[in-house]
Amino acid sequence: MASFNPDTPLDALELSYISEQLGPYDWRKLGLYLGITETRLANWERQYMMNIEQAASQMLYTWHNNQHPSQERKLLIEALEKTKLRSLGEKVRMGECRRTVPQGMRPIPPEPFNNHQHPTPPAQRYEPIAHLPQQPDILPMRIPQQTSYEITEIKLRDVSNKLGSEWRMVGTFLGFNNSQIEVMHEEHRVIKECIFQMLLQWRNTNGVEATKTKLKKALQRSLREDLVDFIDEADD
Structure with a gap:
């Protein structure tokens, strides 16, 4: 086979x-x-x-x-x-x-139903594949070029080791919603690793927009101004 x-x-x-x-x-x-x-x-x-x-x-x-x-x-x-x-x-x-x-x-893909007209949802319906309309050609996906990040993984790891219970606030100010933070917490039960993965995801998702300035602003708003100068220090 x-x-x-x-x-x-x-x-x-x-x-x-x-x-x-x-x-x-x-x-x-x-x-x-x-x-x-x-x-x-x-x-x-x-x-x-x-x-x-x-x-x-x-x-x-x-x-x-x-x-x-x-x-x-x-x-x-x-x-x-x-x-x-x-x-x-x-x-x-x-x-x-x-x-x-x-x-x-x-x-057949589902459609919304009105429970006042139908007491139960409609059962799944099927149709012959031969009767389906021809699918349009799909354009090839553009592969983004490798991004040169302003903040290194070493720096993100060091920051994650220094953050405490305020890490959720930092995540919120970096643009994550509460559900996303909860998913990351459930996936990474070790808090330091969870924080690092959150920061790494923020950096990798935003690319060149993930600047030191934005990270420092999130730290300030989370009452961790003591880490602001640390962001600009050279990696050990």
Whole structure:
């Protein structure tokens, strides 16, 4: 039997199966790891009248439509593993989710429903794959050039070792919301490592915009002015 190509794009068959496996806590946590905001997750939860499968399905379809086909499977597997759904992630890795849907069919993406007109959410519907419209060509993803960071990892590690309980305030002033901070805390239970990963994510995400000035301002607003001058000191 030929091995499954891990670069194979995700399809609606897999997304439908995955959404059926997610619990009321799992789907929101997975969404956060996929980069979806807490506000959007809450809106979907209200929109689908607390029907987790429908909300999770909409979340996955929305995320899927904004990903590059060659990268999305890897990103989803990583998010599932972080959500402690490793067995499901392994199924995605091996392409086994594709075999659980009727052959030659694909699920129709969910639509919002009115619980005053329908007491229960509509069941998952399928349509023949042959009747689907042809997908447009996808432009290749632009790979950003390597960024030369103003703040080194050594400096971020030193700062993380010096921060205490005010690290959450620093994260907030660097642009992280409370949900993102909680996810990082759960993923990295050792506080110093959690702080370092937060600072590293801030730097890597913002690139040249992650300046010493912005970090110093966040430290000042978090009442750690004693670290401001330290930012400009040379690395040991």
